[in-house]
Amino acid sequence: MTTEKTPRVRDAGPRAMAWQRRRASAARFWRQYRTHRAGLFGLGVLTLFVLLALTAPLLVGSDVADVTDAPGAPLEDPSAELPFGADRFGRDLFGLVIWGARVSLLVGLLAAVLSVLIGTVIGVTSGHFGGWFATVIMRITDWFLVMPTLVLAIALATVMSRSLLTIVVAIGVTTWPTTARLVRAQTLAVETRPYIERARALGGGHWHVMSRHVLPNVMPLVLAQTTLIISSAILAEATLAFLGLGDPTVVSWGGLLQDAREAGAISAGHWWYLVPPGIAIAMVALAFTLCGRAVESVLNPRLGVSR
Structure with missing residues (x-):
């Protein structure tokens, strides 16, 4: 008598089921995101710039910003050897633009993360606790909303030391109010749902309700x-660097524009000194905006964003 062996099926645990749901959700998100042509274009542009930033040491070398071994003459016109020409020190402008992508993208990402982190914490806590605490927090938020963001960022960058950390902090702590308002409104909507009352009735504390029920719904x-703020953060970094408030020891797109202004490129007609970093800033900011709109449309189809 023979017995047929069948494979043993193990019941999936809660963690495996959670990962399975996340993978299914990610696949569903990608299928919907692919229907947005503008979002795909923005994602392609971002992928290109990220790859250029990551491979910059291999493409242009780590000594591209060295002024002692510049390959061209100061303000040399574009040529086969120097596609974008040379800056006022004779450095290859093409290599500087590629190298500047590392700093501009990094500062924009970190500043946006800091801004969203502050706005999320303030929005969730004020929407959850309410009362006098929410009133005080929202009045502070309103004050930041009516104040010009760029003026506050310039003031912070002026009193602090000139470094990339200063730029990140100056942008992050001045651009969070919009996120705080949006997250608070979403938190108030979530707090009215029946499962929140059940969680509290079962003994769930403030931290449990906010971390397990409110935060996943506002994520x-x-x-x-976040994707929308990154574009604003990149523009703010370029503005601060253009005004001479950035770190002079690093190469960024805003810093290149500031160098062009100091070299008199505008009055001298050296358009090739200004156009490459300016186009790079505009393309990356546009790409993040397109990606953000597509993500927003997928996560909230009622917005009806055009594809």
Whole structure:
């Protein structure tokens, strides 16, 4: 008598089931995201710039910013050897633009993360606790909203030391109010749902309710807001660097524009000194905006964003 062996099926645990749901959700998100042509274009542009930033040491070398071994003459016109020409020190402008992508993208990402982190914490806590605490926090938020963001960032960058950390902090601590308002509104909507009352009735504390029930429901909004803020952070970094408030020891797109201004490129007609970093800033900011709009449309189809 023979017995047929059948494979043993193990019941999936809670953690495996959670990962399975996350993978299914990610696949569903990608299928919907692919229907947005503008979002795909923005994602392609971002992928290109990220690859250029990561491979910059291999493409242009780590000594591209060295002024002692510049390959060209100061303000040399574009040529086959120097596609974008040379800056006022004779350095290859093409290599500087590629190298500047590392700093501009990094500062924009870190500043956006800091801004969204502050806005999310303030929005969730004020929406959850309410009362006098929410009133005080929202009045502070309103004060930041009516104050010009760039003026506050310039003031912070002026009183602090000139470094990349200063730029990140100056942008992050001045651009969070919009996120705080949006997250608070979403938190108030989530707090009215029946499962929140059940969680409290079963003994769930403030931290449990906020971390296990409120925060997961506001994370899609936070994700969409992050992609939108990154573009604003990159523009703010370029503005601060253009005004001479950035770190002079690093190469960024805003710093290249500031160097062009100091070299008199505008009055001298050296358009090739200004156009490459300016186009790079505009393309990356546009790409992040397109990605953010597509993500926002996928996560909230009622917005009806055009594809």
